[in-house]
Amino acid sequence: MDIRTRYLQEMGITQWVSRDPGLHPTSEMVVGQNLNIKAKDFIQTDQVMTDLSAQVDICRQCDLHRTRYTTVFGVGPIPADLMIVGEAPSAEDDRQGIPFVGRAGQLLASMLFSIGFELEDVYIANSLKCRPPDDRDPLAEELAHCNPFLLQQIQRIQPKVILTLGKVAVQSLLNTSESLAQLRNSGQLREVVGVPLIATYHPAYLLQSPAAKSESWKDLCRARQLLINGSSG
Ligand code: SF4
Numbered sequence: 053m054d055i056r057t058r059y060l061q062e063m064g065i066t067q068w069v070s071r072d073p074g075l076h077p078t079s080e081m082v083v084g085q086n087l088n089i090k091a092k093d094f095i096q097t098d099q100v101m102t103d104l105s106a107q108v109d110i111c112r113q114c115d116l117h118r119t120r121y122t123t124v125f126g127v128g129p130i131p132a133d134l135m136i137v138g139e140a141p142s143a144e145d146d147r148q149g150i151p152f153v154g155r156a157g158q159l160l161a162s163m164l165f166s167i168g169f170e171l172e173d174v175y176i177a178n179s180l181k182c183r184p185p186d187d188r189d190p191l192a193e194e195l196a197h198c199n200p201f202l203l204q205q206i207q208r209i210q211p212k213v214i215l216t217l218g219k220v221a222v223q224s225l226l227n228t229s230e231s232l233a234q235l236r237n238s239g240q241l242r243e244v245v246g247v248p249l250i251a252t253y254h255p256a257y258l259l260q261s262p263a264a265k266s267e268s269w270k271d272l273c274r275a276r277q278l279l280i281n282g283s284s285g
Pocket of ligand 1: 111112113114115116117123180181182194197198
């Protein structure tokens with residue numbers, strides 16, 4: 053079984069054929085290790101993001117600074133066509149300072165791979181830069197304090213599409229209380245600071261609810277369509 057077939061099967065997709073010959077990645081990904089190397093490279097070459105990352109490192113605007121081991125700023129190329137926004141660092145992310153390490157990161161890699169991207173092609177960040185204790189849900193005031201960092205990242209990265217993972221990320225970015233189901237199914241294309249946004253499930257949820265992978269696959273296809281044609285329809 054080739055790598056692509058294995059990843060598509062993990063996504064719950066049995067058949068998918070790309071019409072774009074440019075969308076056929078050929079190499080295996082090493083989750084975490086690659087991101088670490090890339091993050092260092094990119095941070096060294098972008099002064100604006102270096103300065104922003106330094107601000108995050110010393111940020112004490114909410115109580116999460118008391119319990120974090122380290123901040124988790126974000127990783128990826130600058131600029132990047134596709135930006136991923138998750139919720140908050142996991143325990144492992146908090147230890148390593150890198151978003152989406154561990155099983156959720158591996159599934160995210162599979163999700164991206166299934167639409168022709170590798171992890172190092174995309175910029176990955178979270179709504180919160182510090183881990184909430186015991187992985188509790190982020191509080192509204194924590195998100196309000198941290199959101200300006202994320203907006204500055206978006207403006208610097210200049211993505212063509214933002215893919216949000218889970219309800220917290222999309223609700224926070226759009227400042228809405230609409231449910232993830234409403235946001236996914238409305239058919240209305242949302243934007244944040246002028247960038248089209250597609251909402252889908254968080255990989256951690258998909259690990260617990262594999263039946264939702266096929267719905268997530270539709271969201272990924274919409275994101276890919278937007279990137280290629282500038283339209284999700
Ligand atoms: S979560 Fe965000 S606002 Fe709160 S301390 Fe960390 S960087 Fe600052």
